[in-house]
Amino acid sequence: MRVVGVVFNPNKSEALEVCDWLLASLQKKGIRVIVPEQYAAAIQRPDLAVNDAEFRISINAAISLGGDGTLLGLAHFLAGAEKPILGVNLGQLGFLTDVELNALSQGIDRLLTGQYKVEKRTMLEAIVVRHGEEIKKFIALNDVVIAKGAIARLIRLRTYVDDQFVTMYPADGLIVSTATGSTGYCLSAGGPLIHPTLPVTVIMPICPHTLNARALVISDHQQVKISVQAGHSETLLTTDGQRGINLQTKDLIIVRKAPFVTPLIKVSGRDYFEVLRTKMHSGGNADG
Structure with a gap:
């Protein structure tokens, strides 16, 4: 050293x-x-x-x-x-x-x-597609969050895993989290605690306006696609609470495992x- x-x-x-x-x-x-x-x-x-x-x-x-x-x-x-x-x-x-x-x-x-020892923590890559063109790419160690701003209106998020339709979430937002991020915002939203070395991704709705919405745990090799079906000018995408972008109705967000990791020293x-x-x-x- x-x-x-x-x-x-x-x-x-x-x-x-x-x-x-x-x-x-x-x-x-x-x-x-x-x-x-x-x-x-x-x-x-x-x-x-x-x-x-x-x-x-x-x-x-x-x-x-x-x-x-x-x-x-x-x-x-x-x-x-x-x-x-x-x-x-x-x-x-x-x-x-x-x-x-x-x-x-x-x-x-x-x-x-x-x-x-060094623990290699999975990261996420989030791509924002607008009118068929990639306009922004982000990375995250904890989570990718799509959420409404100060205006108290639901947003509707059509969600797919590996191009298979999962559901339409009417909610305040949606969290896509790594196992590392399960102790962050995902936990506050009611998500599960997951050992950080497990190769999984968590999809967690924020205050969903439905009785049957629960956290969904998938393989971190699977790709999540989220289509903003109904939003407003204050619909935001943020990564790890650090960086973000305003979203528009019909924007497509692709979230997948990043091609690199964050090594944490223990x-x-x-x-x-x-x-x-x-x-x-x-x-x-x-x-x-």
Whole structure:
């Protein structure tokens, strides 16, 4: 591990303080640290600044300081580069991050000595087709969401899996989620908890105006097509809550497994179910 990239949430004062400590700690251990230009400006370290392309090419691993949103943004930034990410939780829940602040020093030592594993997390690709032409392509680690805006009207979404008609959802929206994203918006909408290593995709309606709409779990090799049958000017598509586009009636959205993954570094040794118990405050322990 020779070159480590660092990003952080510039809106969190704690992240700036932790970043200062982390940079000094890594450099003391002989590691070259680089930071994207826009982040280097926030901590007044022009000596560490590199452009986006150099950051993606040069790093052996990246460290994210913040919450899940910071890590998701980094996953988008590094999409296709196959560079592993270590998430340090400075947020609230932090399902995607692996290291808590009080264990950061130990976690860095484990990272630099190779005492970690890497989980390859599936990503989604969402393509927006309008009047028969592709107008936009997005990627997502957690989810692709089609939802109405502030106007309180239902939207109607005709949904297909591998070109086979599933149903027409009259709803506030629809979530197409990876297994990783099952602890995100999908969970809030009433979706199932799914182990993040399972090769599945979840289709979850948001507040459907029907009694029989439930989450649908399919193989991640299957393709989802969603046709906006009735929408309005505030119908939106967003990916991981990060990027998006306004949709129009008759737009077609194609969601499929992306051709690359997000590698997440695991140094804490905590298993998935321990994380669930901790983050969701469920009780019990292995000894009864």
